[in-house]
Amino acid sequence: MTTTSAPHEAVPRTPPEPTARSNKRALRENLAGYAFMTPWLLGFAFIIGGPMIVSLYLSFTDYSLLSDPEFVGVENYQRMFTGDDRFLAALEVTLTYLVVSVPLVQVFALFLATSLNKGIRGLTIYRALFYVPSLIGGSVAIAILWRSIFQGNGLLNSALGSLGIDSDFAWITTPSTALSTLILLNVWQFGAAMIIYLAGLRQVPTELYEAAMVDGAGPARRFLSITLPMLSPVILFNLLMNIVAAFQAFNTAYVVSNGTGGPADSTLFYTLYLYQRGFVDFDMGYASALGWVLLLISAVVAALLFGASRRLVFYGDES
Amino acid sequence: MTTLTEGPPTPGPTAPPQPARRRERPVSKRQFHRHLLLIAMASVMFYPLAWMIGASFREDSQIADPGLWPGQFFTLDGYAQGWAGISGTPFWRFILNSLLVAGLCVIANLAACSVTAYAFARIRFRGRRVFFAIMLGTLMLPHHVILIPQYVLFRELDWLNTYLPFVVPKLLATDAFFVFLLVQFFRAIPRELDEAARIDGCGHLRIFWKVILPLSKPALATTAIFTFIYTWNDFFTPLIYLTNTELYTVPLALRSFIDATSYSAFGALFAMSVVSLLPVLGAFIAFQRLLVEGIATSGLKG
Numbered sequence: 001m002t003t004t005s006a007p008h009e010a011v012p013r014t015p016p017e018p019t020a021r022s023n024k025r026a027l028r029e030n031l032a033g034y035a036f037m038t039p040w041l042l043g044f045a046f047i048i049g050g051p052m053i054v055s056l057y058l059s060f061t062d063y064s065l066l067s068d069p070e071f072v073g074v075e076n077y078q079r080m081f082t083g084d085d086r087f088l089a090a091l092e093v094t095l096t097y098l099v100v101s102v103p104l105v106q107v108f109a110l111f112l113a114t115s116l117n118k119g120i121r122g123l124t125i126y127r128a129l130f131y132v133p134s135l136i137g138g139s140v141a142i143a144i145l146w147r148s149i150f151q152g153n154g155l156l157n158s159a160l161g162s163l164g165i166d167s168d169f170a171w172i173t174t175p176s177t178a179l180s181t182l183i184l185l186n187v188w189q190f191g192a193a194m195i196i197y198l199a200g201l202r203q204v205p206t207e208l209y210e211a212a213m214v215d216g217a218g219p220a221r222r223f224l225s226i227t228l229p230m231l232s233p234v235i236l237f238n239l240l241m242n243i244v245a246a247f248q249a250f251n252t253a254y255v256v257s258n259g260t261g262g263p264a265d266s267t268l269f270y271t272l273y274l275y276q277r278g279f280v281d282f283d284m285g286y287a288s289a290l291g292w293v294l295l296l297i298s299a300v301v302a303a304l305l306f307g308a309s310r311r312l313v314f315y316g317d318e319s
Numbered sequence: 320m321t322t323l324t325e326g327p328p329t330p331g332p333t334a335p336p337q338p339a340r341r342r343e344r345p346v347s348k349r350q351f352h353r354h355l356l357l358i359a360m361a362s363v364m365f366y367p368l369a370w371m372i373g374a375s376f377r378e379d380s381q382i383a384d385p386g387l388w389p390g391q392f393f394t395l396d397g398y399a400q401g402w403a404g405i406s407g408t409p410f411w412r413f414i415l416n417s418l419l420v421a422g423l424c425v426i427a428n429l430a431a432c433s434v435t436a437y438a439f440a441r442i443r444f445r446g447r448r449v450f451f452a453i454m455l456g457t458l459m460l461p462h463h464v465i466l467i468p469q470y471v472l473f474r475e476l477d478w479l480n481t482y483l484p485f486v487v488p489k490l491l492a493t494d495a496f497f498v499f500l501l502v503q504f505f506r507a508i509p510r511e512l513d514e515a516a517r518i519d520g521c522g523h524l525r526i527f528w529k530v531i532l533p534l535s536k537p538a539l540a541t542t543a544i545f546t547f548i549y550t551w552n553d554f555f556t557p558l559i560y561l562t563n564t565e566l567y568t569v570p571l572a573l574r575s576f577i578d579a580t581s582y583s584a585f586g587a588l589f590a591m592s593v594v595s596l597l598p599v600l601g602a603f604i605a606f607q608r609l610l611v612e613g614i615a616t617s618g619l620k621g
Contacts, residue, residue: 029442032438033438033442033444040450040498041450042491043491047465058467058468065474112360120354126357128603130364132600132603133364136552140571145368148371148589155367161385196614199616248462248463250555251555254554254574274463284467284471291467292464294463295461298461
């Protein structure tokens, strides 16, 4: 089961009967509910919902923090799609990063999860080991490491050198390869997805595999006809989480490119561009518009994924 | 996808124990190959990390050497230089700052998320379905859509160069992931326990405090550790809200190191990078099972 089915769980299973006594109790429950919810309600109003509305308003203004926002209509959005090459570059970088790295993460995670799920010794050690990159991968320390691997006089070239291959290719300062190194960093962090797949594999009834083997299905057939369909809710969940994370990738690109998104905007992640417009140029109105476009793009992608999942995801008996 | 199907033919992930025992030899040979593959993968993945640790103990002139062991070039200069910090602020100060922020965030998240999760999981109040759906929606909301107004608000409140922009959002339960994780956990606690407590005259506050929380230690620990790690690694929030070097957290300090040091001082940069990873790795080693299970259940319980 995935989170997608969770809202239904909130439905009270047995609604209280409408007697005077239960009415009083219902009132108490309501009061208690809102009392316990207070932090979240305040947080939603002041940290999330309120700012969302304000940001929508700001996206139609010219606002530099120094003077009051000045209403300019759809100018920000118009500029974005007609006169801003860096916006298009940022969009392309983030989408490329997402489209290449997210599926690769799934392939690695699924491959490792199925390998580990075969009653192998030392499962917990492997599982823990492969998970470590997911915990540290977003840190500045690892970004620094990545920089020193892929720069001209970095680890990769010196390792190639000791193998007899002379290279001083500057992977992170060459536009055509810079993004690939960041994609590799994301793939390096497949461990979290792998753990979720492993947990999912545990829930696949063993009888299915036994029956398939009796019928003479080979490992490929078993994977395609049993593992993939049974795992499809988990795949959907992992895809969603990884896509959300990929849209918001920032740290590594910032550190590796020194905040520029270079070389030649080849690592200008969408969020990095938004940061530059907002906190370097103090073009807060434009940055807000960029935020809303990001929200809309993620919403469209999520909707497409859910749409596809309706036909492709198998929820077993529960659906 | 093809890689997945090329694996060695096996009796399936869940072969009944008997046939497996009968065919012990081929199975163990296959196991051997699988171990070989896994160890090879792990080695490739961890080589850069091991290299960085080794290089942090090497003299700067030998930094790019692909070997792991410092050998004759062993030096602690990198650690000494790095520990001296940036423009007069020693590095331990950044570590203390990070620990303070992370500690406050852990407490705030535990308090706010558990209370909120209790409301969602145990109290039948009007509108909770709607709020729960909204809460789940915020789970996928790109943070950047609320970034600018949040910054404007916190700036108006004079919170720049304080840790309030880190802690207050957590105190207001905006970390939906943990609310969700705790809701899932609370729901799995048998309701009979609440009913029994209610018959004994307990209200929600006492049930929450005396029944639910004591039974939820694993989920609370998972929340605490993940909050610690995320806050410790957080780079974006300090980047935006902190400009005073004395208040820097470790990631921001590391990033400033890059500007402050030339390539000749890479040893210091590496040394402090290694130091910055230690708390996360330590927390992971200490609470490995909780973290792995926390991640696993996040996607699976429904």
